[in-house]
Amino acid sequence: MNGAYIRFxxxxxxxxxxxxxxxxxxxxxxxxxxxxxxxxxxxxxxxxHGYQFPIYIITxxxxxxxxxxxVTKIVKFILAGTLPVASxxxxxxxRAIYNSSK
Numbered sequence: 001m002n003g004a005y006i007r008f009x010x011x012x013x014x015x016x017x018x019x020x021x022x023x024x025x026x027x028x029x030x031x032x033x034x035x036x037x038x039x040x041x042x043x044x045x046x047x048x049h050g051y052q053f054p055i056y057i058i059t060x061x062x063x064x065x066x067x068x069x070x071v072t073k074i075v076k077f078i079l080a081g082t083l084p085v086a087s088x089x090x091x092x093x094x095r096a097i098y099n100s101s102k
Contacts, residue, residue: 004059004062004063004066005094005098007062008059008060008062008063008094009094009095011052011055011056012059012080012081012088012091013087013088013091014052015056015087016084016087016091018045018049018052018053019049019081020084020085021045022046023084024084025042026042026045056078056087057078057081060078060081061074064077077090
């Protein structure tokens with residue numbers, strides 16, 4: 001259980017940071033500022049976000065299997081990875097659950 005917990009915490013932080021970069025750097029630069037030279041430097045953000053998000057989902061499923069969560073809770077934690085700060089809040093909640101079960 002400890003390994004699944006650590007993997008989830010890492011991926012929640014990665015998902016949160018990448019989501020913040022996507023929503024507040026990549027999207028505004030591409031659609032609001034329209035600066036082609038800057039766009040070339042941030043092309044990696046959606047690609048990294050696209051690759052890390054399925055890994056986040058896998059870690060949520062693994063942790064939920066070990067903690068025996070219901071489907072509703074699993075879906076909520078997966079959807080938390082789509083909003084900029086929600087995965088960080090989800091990580092905090094899992095940390096509280098994990099620390100209370102020790």
